[in-house]
Amino acid sequence: MARLVVAGHGMVAARFLQELSALGHDHDVEVFAAEDCEPYNRVLLTDLLMGTAGGRDLRLPGIEDPRIRVQRGTSVASLDRHNRRVRTSDGTTVGYDHLVLATGARARTVDLEGIDSHQPPTGVHVLRSIDDAAAIIAAASQARSAVVLGGGVLGLEVACGLARRTASVTVVHPTGVLMDRQLNAGACEALQTTLAAMGISCLLHTTAEKVLTRNGNLSGLVLSDGRRLDAELLVMSCGTVPETGVAQAAGLTCAPGVLIDADTLATEDPLIYAIGDCASPPEGSSGLVAQGWEQARRLARLLTGSPVAAPSRTPAPTDVVRVKGGLDVVSMGVNAAASTHSSQRRIQLLDASAGRFVEVVVDGDRIVGATAVGAGSTAADLTAAYTRAIAVPKDPAQMLIRPSDSAAGRTGSPTTMPESLTVCSCNGVSKGDLMRAWEAGDRSVAEVSARTRATTGCGGCSDVVAGIVEWLAAGDPDQTTSSGALEDDTQRKRDAHEMEMSRG
């Protein structure tokens, strides 16, 4: 039996082991997990902070496979490629035939004046692990003012979570654009409208320089522009760094993650693979779990000799960034921050004061990127169009807002509506049928309904029928008032209902 060693037991390793087990493998698998807990869903740490998830909701599916053993609280300390073995934090040595690196990433910290890295002041945090989240939640309950350093995706999610827990939350961001890997100035402007409504202040073009402490507790910050900010809680959200220490020490090239081949997922050493946040594939690491899960699925199939992809189906793109925590922001592919190719068209809608920005990037008849802030269900439509590679309309601007599905939007005004148009699809009643009902003497919605049965099915056409009756009344010289058409909706529905009942 081939010996497979897995370093790390985070979101991607857990998925890899699950897939491996489900495919039926013939490996003897030894997993080393630095964290002393069951694998959990790191993505939902935001929800934990928001208070919309409890600790056990983060659990990932367990596996029962006698050939997979997990050593919790034990990390891989070093790697001896020559002799094909790893040494663990508890000093044991384990040989491998194949090694999978799934060590993830850690939060990047910045050196600030006033922080002794050996004894940081109470109140300074990062968010990467479940322990980090618990510590932030505990600190937030004591703090009146919180500062988030870095207004990227994670920073904004953290700010949203803290806004529910502390009186004041400020995001400090070095450039002029929040989420500058995804957004441009217009999108950022729209986003700031929403953040302001949530009570989150943003300081752009500045960064923290120095922390102020009182009795070993954080009390404030000095910014690069000289301003001082009260802060009893500081969360640094300044990006992540792939966890590559062991690989680097063993001579594997890291830039910034362990370099891997796109197809085989192998590092320079063909016996060693890397997947998830610790890996750098040729197309770059997105830092999103979808990419790691796709690698996990692929590697499990490669190691069990299973076909890698179903013919005719390509995996969905894995670079959709969807901000959680109640912010309506999504970006994908060639987003608002990316530069476009000469063949690409960029179509935008900006309505900053309403907090809305929508952009699609189109190449030929495909959507290759999109960004949506405060766009409601349009964002979901764009994501579906992008992940499913749906061809775009001839005029891509149509994708920026949802076609109105109100009755008026569907049928236009009664004047321009063709006579043959079916108004009530339950009963197959056309505009022409309603006109003939009017000619036959009907003068109210109730009367035309009684004759034609329009509105008596699902009732979805009530407004259109009322509109047509009103239009007929307005155009009828004998009709001085259109009161029949304007009777209140409830009465109209009640009448229609009674007619249904009396028809039996």
Place this chain on the structure above:
Amino acid sequence: MLLSILQVVFSLGLADEHYLRTRTTGADAVRAAAGYWWPERAEGLCGVPADEIRRAAAILAAGSPAHGGHGTVILTGRGVEQGIRGTDTVTAAINLALALGLPGQPNSGYGPITGQGNGQGGREHGQKCDQLPGYRSIEDPAAREHVAGVWGVDPSALPGPGLPAVELLSAIGTDQGPRALLIHGSNPAVSAPDSQAVVERLRALELLVVCDFVPSETSQLAHVVLPVTQWAEEEGTVTSVEGRILRRRQAVDPPPGVRSELEILADLAGRLGSQVAFDTSADAVFDELARASAGGRADYSGLSHALLDEESAQFWPVPANGVSTPRLFAERFATTDGRARMVAVDAGNPTTGPDISLVTGRVLQHYQTGAQTRRVTVLDKAVPEPYVQVHPTLAQRLNIAEGDIVDVRSPRGTARARARLSVNIRPDTLFMPFHWGGSGCVNRVTEDVCDPVSGMPAFKLTDVTVTPALGQVC
């Protein structure tokens, strides 16, 4: 989407944890599997906004008895069953109902809405290739013994499981398959997937006999057509999705020369040389099925036409002591330990496109293949012909205008119908109703692939191309 609603139910503490602990097994695995589908992730795959998913979870939970609501019922239609992952989808819906603590509670539970009048009642009494009366498995030796005892035959005289419908239809008329087929009130020449291949198979039969009360595309292929009574011309019962059994009474006399299906079966038995005198009155046959169902899940043994005629509410199981069960699963589920088994399912790996998917379904005005409803003038006038529902965005890209005749193609075949533009459909999806035969028969296009567990054909989601038609609609 169902997994994501479940994820929200668990993570917002909306689940009925007491119910999960005391009345189910397997909840932990289901909870963990749902954890993969937080709403923002599900949104990207299913196109339903994350907030809508959260809202759906809140609405379902608010109605649940555990949250003091007046009841929540989760129903699935045929659509979700008709995909290659149909069983998984329905399982996810059941998991959601269980997580909310619904089954067995007042005004609450889960139910599948069947496609036909008495689809429920028929299935309960063995109208499925692997079942015996009373929702019993034809492979269960104890069930075989009981049912054989009622009929006074040796258990080994009962056949084993037959072929599911799609497999049967592709086997008929082949060297290995049946050479003769007796069809009751079904129109597979229109309703089966890959219908043109099915027509070929029906033509290859040595003998095709169709019992129906209206002509159909299938009966036109038959060697013999036996006219039978329509529902208002015969006695019987009908069972609803809640397990309520209702009496169905004869309202009008059948035309002369028309036999009931019971008479046809009895006559056929006689012609085949059976010594057994088969009953032909509905109440006697009902009594026989009731005896056969005794002790089964859908136990009708305490029921009779006479009792049902009293019009008291009767819900199965009604064992011989005559006590009806108004609420199924109130105390226990039909498993050995009495607990509902929750089975974890996942949504599989997201892939991109097909470019255009075809969904089939119904319109309000027509029933099944339309053999009956196309004969009713008002219904026929309301929706006189098949159509292809297309999103305006897709229509514009394909140069299709409202009312244009279009061809919808798959490797199986082509269906031709008029385009109807609508924003109530996704821009990557077409909808076609399945109530017509001929060139507009949508099942010329559908594939005969099935869900591996249920054998249900994947009518939903066929990869298709669509082009403006050059010729005329036939």
